[in-house]
Amino acid sequence: MRTSIAAHERQTATLWFFAMGRYYECLKYSTIISPQDLGKIVPEICDTICNVLKGMFVQFPDSAEEWKVVTKTFEDRWNFPHCLGVIDGKHVDTVPPANSGSFYFNYKGRHSVVLLTIVDANHRFLLVDFGSNGRVSDGGVLQSYPWLVSGCAVSRAAPRHLEEEVPITAGVIMDSRELAPDAL
Known part of the structure; x- marks a missing residue:
């Protein structure tokens, strides 16, 4: 045996x-x-x-109260009110699977998969997505999360909950390049 x-x-x-x-x-x-x-x-x-x-290590807020804590922390720590998170995506070079054609071919002229993260004001991960093909942009990866891009980032379970508790116009998810380099 x-x-x-x-x-x-x-x-x-x-x-x-x-x-x-x-x-x-x-x-x-x-x-x-x-x-x-x-x-x-x-x-x-x-x-x-x-x-x-x-x-x-990866805890996505599930309620309006948790999102309010995230926005309050951004305002207190970085003087950036109504911010829901900082987002950035990176292309990780890879060897494409056989017969995948240009599916993993990105705008940089290489084959890659996308690593996309959203962090809070204390640099803790709220969302990590890895594995989307290299042809997809940050926005394309986010579109795979309809509850996030449809204006209901506060609650995945109850989209209407957001409109009642926190108006979507009060939320901003910004790209990490918008922060000062020394802030990170």
Whole structure:
């Protein structure tokens, strides 16, 4: 009977994958784990890390009261009233999947996926989106969140709640380039 791969070996292989940026085929020599197993282990460990940590580090406000705290913090700390968050997107270069054509080809002339984040006044993540194809702009990624762009950023569950509690004209999500460089 074949022995299972221990948890610490799985975690070590994942860390090696991130640190070295190698293909699974090259990584098999460092970890003594087959590329087929690495192809299952690395995504599984990444999903587990995301599921465990996202509640601690990525907390999107769900109520009008939470959004009011975000806007109050922006006003108190940065003297920028009615701001709901700072947004920025980055293109992360990648090797496109086979037969994907120009799906991941961006305006910079490279293949990429988009990492988009929204942070609050204390630089804590409110939203993290990774994996949209490189052809998509920041606005295109945001359009995949209809509850955010349709004027109901305060409550995903009850869009009308926003209109009653905080008028949408009072909310601004600004691009990180609008802040002073020394502010970050």
